[in-house]
Amino acid sequence: MKRLFTGLQPSGTLHIGNYFGALKPFVDVYEDYESHIMVADLHALTSLRDPQALRQNIIDVVKDYIGVGIDTEKAILFKQSDVQEHTELAWIFECLVTVPFLSQAHAYKDKVAKGIEANAGLFNYPMLMASDILLYDTDIVPVGEDQRQHIEYAREAVTKFNNAYGETFVAPQEMILKGVGIIPGTDGQKMSKSYKNTIPLFGTKDEITKAVMSIVTDSSGERPENVYAIHKLFRTESELDTLYTENAGKYKNLKDALVEDIEAMVAPMRERRDSVSDADVVTILKKWSEKAREQASKKMSVVREKIGIAL
Numbered sequence: 001m002k003r004l005f006t007g008l009q010p011s012g013t014l015h016i017g018n019y020f021g022a023l024k025p026f027v028d029v030y031e032d033y034e035s036h037i038m039v040a041d042l043h044a045l046t047s048l049r050d051p052q053a054l055r056q057n058i059i060d061v062v063k064d065y066i067g068v069g070i071d072t073e074k075a076i077l078f079k080q081s082d083v084q085e086h087t088e089l090a091w092i093f094e095c096l097v098t099v100p101f102l103s104q105a106h107a108y109k110d111k112v113a114k115g116i117e118a119n120a121g122l123f124n125y126p127m128l129m130a131s132d133i134l135l136y137d138t139d140i141v142p143v144g145e146d147q148r149q150h151i152e153y154a155r156e157a158v159t160k161f162n163n164a165y166g167e168t169f170v171a172p173q174e175m176i177l178k179g180v181g182i183i184p185g186t187d188g189q190k191m192s193k194s195y196k197n198t199i200p201l202f203g204t205k206d207e208i209t210k211a212v213m214s215i216v217t218d219s220s221g222e223r224p225e226n227v228y229a230i231h232k233l234f235r236t237e238s239e240l241d242t243l244y245t246e247n248a249g250k251y252k253n254l255k256d257a258l259v260e261d262i263e264a265m266v267a268p269m270r271e272r273r274d275s276v277s278d279a280d281v282v283t284i285l286k287k288w289s290e291k292a293r294e295q296a297s298k299k300m301s302v303v304r305e306k307i308g309i310a311l
């Protein structure tokens with residue numbers, strides 16, 4: 001069975017960009033593979049310094065996965081920090097790639113350009129992500145378009161390592177949901193927790209309404225493009241054409257319709273999510289972290305041997 005791996009940072013509330021960019025395609029295919037789902041808590045440390053919030057976010061993200069339809073009997077759902085081999089392997093990759101190479105990473109450059117602190121963790125981020133993926137001999141990585149380059153970086157880590165030490169790692173392929181690409185936020189740029197332009201997936205109806213009403217509309221064009229770009233995730237183009245023609249210029253009506261469409265999709269998921277307790281989450285993570293650790297430690301024994309640190 002081929003192996004699939006994906007990850008999500010517990011750095012805030014899940015938004016519809018995460019859902020359509022990564023979770024939905026993942027839910028659609030994960031049962032066809034041996035699937036790993038990782039809570040990227042160490043990656044979250046690049047931007048989050050509130051222990052209580054981090055703890056809560058970890059719990060929440062697992063509930064989110066279950067809410068969107070992941071069966072925790074069928075996927076290895078674990079926490080990155082429970083498997084120390086991830087940071088160990090990241091260090092080894094960092095010793096193989098160059099500073100100019102890492103400084104070309106879009107995610108890093110975009111954040112720096114927006115004035116977000118460029119800590120060394122953020123800079124090395126792609127190599128920790130490479131180790132997440134490569135430790136499990138992953139074949140396929142379902143992610144949003146924004147993560148495409150990170151998968152290329154993981155392939156570069158494979159090449160660098162295999163060239164230096166011999167065939168050890170498998171080159172992974174990204175799987176990006178067709179037609180979705182980068183989902184815009186309420187201000188039209190990429191929907192992202194760090195840009196504060198998100199529409200929450202599991203928010204209450206009031207929270208979803210508030211976010212939708214804050215979508216920036218530009219009256220110069222024929223239709224409010226920022227609203228339309230999000231709306232097309234929920235309805236076919238022909239349905240939208242009718243709706244947007246009938247409501248030309250009536251932005252409030254269009255936003256109301258978008259709220260209703262989001263709510264119709266989210267309500268059953270919210271119900272499933274609410275049925276999971278914090279204690280359930282702890283049990284699930286404990287069980288699967290043991291399994292992941294077992295797999296990762298096997299791979300690291302090979303790596304340690306190859307690089308010459310196993311005596």
Ligand code: TYM
Nearest residue numbers: 006007008009017018021022040132143144147182183191
């Ligand atoms: P993160 O937590 O930022 O996002 C989780 C997933 O959601 C997708 N996504 C989007 N897709 C389309 N449009 C958007 N606006 C949007 N926002 C988020 C992301 O592409 C991602 O798939 N580095 C990763 C976490 C990670 C990971 C991994 C992923 C760590 N290790 C190994 C895959 C494999 C990240 O920050 O995702």
